[in-house]
Amino acid sequence: MKRHIKFIASNNVKAFYILAILLTSISCNKPQDETDKSHSEINIRYAERFVVETNGNEIAATVKLEAGQEQQYIFHKKDSIQEKSSITASNIEVPLEKVVCLASPHICLINSLQETDKIIGLEDYKSVYNPAILDKVRSGQIHEVGNYDQLNLELLVNIHPDAIFESVSSMSGRNAGQLENLALRTIAIPAHFETHPLGRLEWIKFFALFFDKRQYADSLFTAIESSYLHTSQLTRSAAHKPTVVAGYFSKGVWVAPGGKSYFAQLLKDAGADYIWKDDSTSGNIKLNYEQLLSKGLEADYFINIQMIFKEREQVLNEMPEIRSFKSIRNNNFYMNNAMVNAFGKNNYWEQGFVEPQVILKDLGRIFHPELFPDHTPVYFK
Incomplete structure (x- = not known):
């Protein structure tokens, strides 16, 4: 009650x-x-x-x-x-x-x-x-x-x-x-x-x-809000909104951020067009390969966000079919594992929690490099 x-x-x-x-x-x-x-x-x-x-x-x-x-x-x-x-x-x-x-x-x-x-x-x-x-x-x-x-x-x-x-x-x-x-x-x-x-x-x-x-x-x-909104104002005004696949593989399925999730909001504020933006879920959604293929094959970017540290080849080998995706062929595949320590702890899920303005600028640099020529991504590579 x-x-x-x-x-x-x-x-x-x-x-x-x-x-x-x-x-x-x-x-x-x-x-x-x-x-x-x-x-x-x-x-x-x-x-x-x-x-x-x-x-x-x-x-x-x-x-x-x-x-x-x-x-x-x-x-x-x-x-x-x-x-x-x-x-x-x-x-x-x-x-x-x-x-x-x-x-x-x-x-x-x-x-x-x-x-x-x-x-x-x-x-x-x-x-x-x-x-x-x-x-x-x-x-x-x-x-x-x-x-x-x-x-x-x-x-x-x-x-x-x-x-x-x-x-x-x-x-x-x-x-x-x-x-x-x-x-x-x-x-x-x-x-x-x-x-x-x-x-x-x-x-x-x-x-x-x-x-x-x-x-x-x-x-x-x-102060952080001001920085975040300033970056968002730049990216959301960009004429081109690249399409984006986001998520990670887990036990044979693709786990993607829901359309009403915090990461979907990040993608929107970074001037991207998230392919599952119309989904009403605030948590994660689970998709099979056919569902991923139907929307993700021609997406411009592939953003892998995961809790457990994995190398790029590990992710690609989990579902080899995605190598045919446009984003993978064009080398527009990014992961949130730029800061991982010897124990496999990913700082994206730790310090990134209190640095949304940095994560947003990272994504802005990926999708609109012309807007942030001097920024080196902190959490993505």
């Missing part, structure tokens, strides 16, 4: 705010401090999976999970005097001092906030690309707590993080219940369900709440 945020103020408090507004309108238009604003919703422009509201010094966030479920959080600064909230939710004192991340994009979001020193645990060293994080794992500053199905509960109890960030649906019911019984707070993050690249990045505003860095996150997001 959905729970809706509702702030309840006494008549005296309401009267105070009305009086304050009247006095402000009569006097000069002096900017109000952020913490003095009455109940308002913080502007989230692209993300659809969370909302943030404020009521004076109180900040409330609602995360939209799966099957209509929601989780709410109330944030307040440590040692501050708080009135009893009217919201039934998890109360969180900020800033947090110790956190565990069970997904590498969460590490990048925290790293972007310059709070990496607060990370004390992760899944295992093979799940991370960031060299600085790997150094901390080797030195024992960051612990390997295990994967979702085999968490080291004893270790988690010993290090006792303030929060464990995990992806939605990744935590088994058994582990979730055990963590709750051990008084270990888990924060489910459905950021990977967002359908816009900037919507994924905008989760930095949610993470910022845990470290009391709202203004820093807003400034960083605005």
